[in-house]
Amino acid sequence: MLTTLRLYNYKAFADTGNIKIRPITLLFGKNNSGKSSILKALSFLKEGLSKGKDSHLSLTPGEGISMGRTLLDLFHKRLLIELGFYVEFSDNLSYEVRMLGHQGEVSPYKAVLKEGGAVIGEESSPTEFAGLFPLRLEESLSDRVNFQVYHIGPLRESAPSILTASSITNRRYVGYKGEYTYGILLNSFLKVTSLFTQVSEWFERNMDGLRLDIEAEGASGANYVLNIIKDGVSINIADAGLGIAQVLPVIVQSYIENKDTIITIEQPVLHLHPAAHAPVAVRLAESSLSEGARYVVETHSKNFLLAIRLETLIPETKLTKEDVSIYYIDGETLPSEVREIEIRENGSLSYWPTGIFGEDAELMDQIIDNR
Numbered sequence: 001m002l003t004t005l006r007l008y009n010y011k012a013f014a015d016t017g018n019i020k021i022r023p024i025t026l027l028f029g030k031n032n033s034g035k036s037s038i039l040k041a042l043s044f045l046k047e048g049l050s051k052g053k054d055s056h057l058s059l060t061p062g063e064g065i066s067m068g069r070t071l072l073d074l075f076h077k078r079l080l081i082e083l084g085f086y087v088e089f090s091d092n093l094s095y096e097v098r099m100l101g102h103q104g105e106v107s108p109y110k111a112v113l114k115e116g117g118a119v120i121g122e123e124s125s126p127t128e129f130a131g132l133f134p135l136r137l138e139e140s141l142s143d144r145v146n147f148q149v150y151h152i153g154p155l156r157e158s159a160p161s162i163l164t165a166s167s168i169t170n171r172r173y174v175g176y177k178g179e180y181t182y183g184i185l186l187n188s189f190l191k192v193t194s195l196f197t198q199v200s201e202w203f204e205r206n207m208d209g210l211r212l213d214i215e216a217e218g219a220s221g222a223n224y225v226l227n228i229i230k231d232g233v234s235i236n237i238a239d240a241g242l243g244i245a246q247v248l249p250v251i252v253q254s255y256i257e258n259k260d261t262i263i264t265i266e267q268p269v270l271h272l273h274p275a276a277h278a279p280v281a282v283r284l285a286e287s288s289l290s291e292g293a294r295y296v297v298e299t300h301s302k303n304f305l306l307a308i309r310l311e312t313l314i315p316e317t318k319l320t321k322e323d324v325s326i327y328y329i330d331g332e333t334l335p336s337e338v339r340e341i342e343i344r345e346n347g348s349l350s351y352w353p354t355g356i357f358g359e360d361a362e363l364m365d366q367i368i369d370n371r
Contacts, residue, residue, distance in 0.1 A: 008084030014335035023288035033331025035298035039264040048132030055131030064176025071106040154266035161238035178249025206279035243271040258293035278307035
């Protein structure tokens with residue numbers, strides 16, 4: 001399994017330093033600092049390394065994911081200086097590949113494979129690569145890139161008023177916009193598997209008693225309606241608040257067994273009341289331990305971060321500070337910098353940037369000053 005990512009001269013970054021991919025990895029910072037670029041780099045790497053001789057460099061490495069218009073957009077400041085990707089795996093293996101312009105095209109030109117720090121394979125001929133994959137190192141590398149990367153984008157689709165039988169699916173990925181969420185739920189409901197019940201019970205516990213239910217519409221059995229029920233009143237999910245449709249794909253994905261999977265999520269608590277942010281964070285922490293996924297999440301939510309910190313202090317949760325990575329992406333000036341924030345034994349943090357999540361105190365000071 002991939003455990004470390006490092007990017008050189010990539011988009012907003014000159015060098016990210018080592019980013020540890022743990023069960024929970026959190027990225028936060030201001031808009032346009034480069035958080036999403038880091039998430040997308042994982043999909044780009046997976047696509048470029050996963051198919052052996054059929055590997056290729058794709059600017060759309062997953063459904064809905066766009067890395068840019070041309071490969072030049074991957075380079076820091078769009079300058080054709082050396083672009084590099086470095087990864088480590090859980091079995092003490094590391095792989096580094098560098099890209100540069102070659103005969104008018106951008107392509108990999110150098111790769112080094114190491115085990116325990118010792119070089120066990122190298123490639124320096126651009127013609128010997130398929131995507132980011134060095135063909136002569138296939139035997140040593142191919143088994144290490146058998147993980148999946150599922151990316152959930154920043155805006156999920158609105159909930160449909162009608163679910164059709166044709167939408168039923170047993171996919172293990174809700175989709176970039178959560179577009180397969182409702183077919184996955186309908187499949188679970190009709191086959192009476194645990195997924196639908198687990199998701200419904202989570203909502204009932206954490207969303208003010210809301211419960212999910214599906215009912216057939218008409219006698220044909222071809223159409224269904226997903227309802228939310230509260231205090232005995234049933235409402236079509238399409239008529240519910242926008243936050244429900246935004247968080248539902250995240251929760252559904254978390255209950256799917258995701259062993260050997262990295263799930264990257266942009267803004268998981270978008271359009272949710274702040275009181276609901278912590279339960280979502282707790283659910284992802286639980287999923288990382290029970291379903292085997294690793295979550296790399298970018299968020300602007302203070303409560304999400306606080307909830308993860310709290311989880312590491314509660315012995316019953318089994319989430320430890322070693323299971324969590326936190327990074328602040330400082331994009332005030334280019335290149336953006338990545339700064340690791342460690343959780344100490346008492347739950348305090350090793351570093352905290354000034355001016356982040358301090359708006360409530362600052363606004364209160366202004367109210368007092370102007371009263």
